[in-house]
Amino acid sequence: MHTIYEWVAGPLTWIAFLIFFGGLLYRLVRLVTLVRRKEPFIFTYMSLKYGLRSILHWSLPFGTVNWRLHPVLTIVTFAFHICLLAAPIFLMAHAILFKEAWGVGWPSLPDAVADGMTVVVIAGAIFFLVRRIVRPEVRFVTSASDYVLLAIVAAPFVTGFIAYHQFFAYRWMLVAHMVSGQIMLVAIPFTRLAHMLFAPLTRAYMGSEFGGVRRAIDW
Amino acid sequence: MAQPTQSEAKQIVDPGIEKGAAGLTEDRIQAVINHVIQNETGARLKVYVDTCVHCGLCSEACHYYLSHDKDPRYSPVGKVKQTLWEMLRRNGRVSVDFMRRAAEIAHTECNLCKRCAMYCPFGIDIAYLMLVVRRIVHLLGMTPQYIQDTAHSHAAVCNQMWVKPDEWPDTLQWQEEEARGEMPTLRIPLEKEGADIMYSVIGPEPKFQAQLIYQAAVIMNAAGADWTMPATAGWDNSDMAMFTGDNEVMGRIKRDHYETAARLRVKRIVMGECGHAFRSVYDVGNRWLGWRIPPIPIIHAIEFYHELITSGKIRVAKKFQTPVTIHDPCNVVRGGGLHHMARELAHALCEEVVEMYPNCEHNYCCCAGGGVINCGPPWKSKRIEGNRIKADQLADAKIRGAKVLIAPCHNCHSGLEDINHAYGLGMEIKFFGDILYEVMEKPEA
Numbered sequence: 001m002h003t004i005y006e007w008v009a010g011p012l013t014w015i016a017f018l019i020f021f022g023g024l025l026y027r028l029v030r031l032v033t034l035v036r037r038k039e040p041f042i043f044t045y046m047s048l049k050y051g052l053r054s055i056l057h058w059s060l061p062f063g064t065v066n067w068r069l070h071p072v073l074t075i076v077t078f079a080f081h082i083c084l085l086a087a088p089i090f091l092m093a094h095a096i097l098f099k100e101a102w103g104v105g106w107p108s109l110p111d112a113v114a115d116g117m118t119v120v121v122i123a124g125a126i127f128f129l130v131r132r133i134v135r136p137e138v139r140f141v142t143s144a145s146d147y148v149l150l151a152i153v154a155a156p157f158v159t160g161f162i163a164y165h166q167f168f169a170y171r172w173m174l175v176a177h178m179v180s181g182q183i184m185l186v187a188i189p190f191t192r193l194a195h196m197l198f199a200p201l202t203r204a205y206m207g208s209e210f211g212g213v214r215r216a217i218d219w
Numbered sequence: 220m221a222q223p224t225q226s227e228a229k230q231i232v233d234p235g236i237e238k239g240a241a242g243l244t245e246d247r248i249q250a251v252i253n254h255v256i257q258n259e260t261g262a263r264l265k266v267y268v269d270t271c272v273h274c275g276l277c278s279e280a281c282h283y284y285l286s287h288d289k290d291p292r293y294s295p296v297g298k299v300k301q302t303l304w305e306m307l308r309r310n311g312r313v314s315v316d317f318m319r320r321a322a323e324i325a326h327t328e329c330n331l332c333k334r335c336a337m338y339c340p341f342g343i344d345i346a347y348l349m350l351v352v353r354r355i356v357h358l359l360g361m362t363p364q365y366i367q368d369t370a371h372s373h374a375a376v377c378n379q380m381w382v383k384p385d386e387w388p389d390t391l392q393w394q395e396e397e398a399r400g401e402m403p404t405l406r407i408p409l410e411k412e413g414a415d416i417m418y419s420v421i422g423p424e425p426k427f428q429a430q431l432i433y434q435a436a437v438i439m440n441a442a443g444a445d446w447t448m449p450a451t452a453g454w455d456n457s458d459m460a461m462f463t464g465d466n467e468v469m470g471r472i473k474r475d476h477y478e479t480a481a482r483l484r485v486k487r488i489v490m491g492e493c494g495h496a497f498r499s500v501y502d503v504g505n506r507w508l509g510w511r512i513p514p515i516p517i518i519h520a521i522e523f524y525h526e527l528i529t530s531g532k533i534r535v536a537k538k539f540q541t542p543v544t545i546h547d548p549c550n551v552v553r554g555g556g557l558h559h560m561a562r563e564l565a566h567a568l569c570e571e572v573v574e575m576y577p578n579c580e581h582n583y584c585c586c587a588g589g590g591v592i593n594c595g596p597p598w599k600s601k602r603i604e605g606n607r608i609k610a611d612q613l614a615d616a617k618i619r620g621a622k623v624l625i626a627p628c629h630n631c632h633s634g635l636e637d638i639n640h641a642y643g644l645g646m647e648i649k650f651f652g653d654i655l656y657e658v659m660e661k662p663e664a
Contacts, residue, residue: 031262038261066280137284141300194270199340206336215557
């Protein structure tokens with residue numbers, strides 16, 4: 001048990017983070033190379049001003065017509081994504097692990113807050129799952145991979161929640177938590193979870209086209 | 220008022236699609252699809268497909284989806300699923316029937332209006348993806364018959380309507396003669412090198428809407444504009460090849476257009492009230508030919524009329540009395556940001572302007588543009604059924620008093636006319652030019 005823990009917390013974590021950052025870098029370099037080779041005009045039209053203008057509107061809850069059309073989804077999706085990013089980074093246990101390993105630390109959230117955020121992520125994942133099944137326009141374009149991706153994202157939070165509260169099988173749950181977190185990190189660059197990297201870029205390009213060429217807004 | 224849409228559309232047979240399908244094999248389809256995907260697309264297609272999280276948020280943007288009681292087959296992403304996703308998933312190995320359906324979706328269930336790009340949180344350009352499908356359909360020779368005929372016309376005589384080289388100057392001189400009855404000194408100057416303005420129109424104007432050329436001539440003469448029209452090919456700014464995926468012909472006719480303006484050494488091209496032609500000369504043709512922006516400034520009629528009114532070159536004698544509402548065409552509003560000018564112009568010309576909602580960039584499409592109306596009679600009722608939401612929107616404006624609908628785009632005009640009749644709205648549809656002509660001070664009248 002102890003050796004499994006050591007192995008997962010040590011080398012596997014290193015590998016996961018290397019693949020995560022390396023993978024994102026690889027995808028970005030591949031994308032830029034492809035643009036240079038096949039569609040260099042994208043650089044011509046990219047505009048910092050209009051790109052950021054568009055990203056800003058879409059980053060604000062209710063900042064666009066479509067966010068306002070779907071108020072519940074908007075609240076859930078913003079809460080989900082903010083908690084998804086913030087909870088793991090600012091969790092005290094994670095911060096301590098980093099401080100022990102590298103000597104660098106950062107401020108962390110009180111455990112109760114992080115616990116609440118975890119619940120938000122899990123609830124959000126359930127909301128997305130139900131929405132996928134219930135809404136015809138979403139169900140129509142859903143494939144098995146969409147459920148798998150949702151499970152990959154939800155798993156570290158579910159296992160983390162169970163481990164933190166020590167409901168059952170604490171040590172095994174801790175290992176499952178780490179492994180599922182590593183799976184998520186590895187999956188991000190190579191699945192549609194890559195929207196973490198690509199969404200700002202596609203939004204910026206559409207914003208640039210709308211602002212710079214079409215003289216119109218895109219939100 | 221709203222007619223029930225049919226839950227299952229009846230099978231429509233298009234001779235163009237059938238003729239192309241008849242000679243196809245799966246090997247040929249696979250070769251063409253993979254050629255287009257590998258050689259003609261790049262980062263955009265890849266990232267759009269890899270980034271879409273299948274959330275369905277683009278659905279509410281689409282008038283087809285809204286008009287078909289939210290049938291998911293008509294949502295923007297639903298159309299990509301039924302076409303490109305499958306092609307990519309099966310490595311291009313799809314059946315002839317699949318391609319038949321893909322041709323129908325790309326050509327008759329999407330107007331390329333880009334409203335969905337404003338509803339997708341990631342800004343995925345589904346109109347571009349549908350154009351990729353149309354390109355594949357074109358290379359397979361399956362383009363719907365009527366629009367293919369207009370593309371042939373572009374290729375053969377460099378205009379959309381098979382107007383022969385001698386018929387063009389004839390038509391202009393005929394309209395000049397007609398208009399001289401009203402304004403004896405009026406001229407339609409042909410081939411005047413060094414003029415300020417080259418005025419260009421779309422093929423249907425000389426073919427069956429010659430009075431629009433008459434009106435434009437009166438406006439130009441009354442304003443004292445230094446203008447000209449070419450007597451040669453290159454006068455037509457329209458471009459159906461852009462919508463059939465025939466990029467080579469599209470580029471060739473755009474080059475003719477710009478080169479004609481360059482030959483006449485004009486300072487700018489002023490164009491009539493057409494949306495897709497604006498898109499083709501303002502945004503698409505220039506890119507294909509390698510210019511970031513058009514080599515010669517392109518001025519849409521809305522901008523030009525706005526300029527004439529604000530500069531005082533044309534004065535309004537008596538404002539248009541009947542209440543009007545404004546339709547915002549996708550290509551000049553989402554594609555050119557002319558909605559503010561259109562409103563200023565409408566208020567300058569008309570006594571009462573009733574807003575129609577949603578408006579400006581968020582306006583509902585006419586369901587005719589993007590080459591859909593050009594697919595012709597076989598698809599007409601499908602097109603009208605696919606835009607019930609527009610009929611609802613118009614009916615609402617009518618209840619609030621609007622009697623005249625201003626549609627500053629030819630395709631919108633024709634498509635809205637069909638909707639007007641089919642749904643019994645009883646509105647009158649006009650161009651800005653019609654109203655300007657009616658209310659302006661005519662010096663020699």
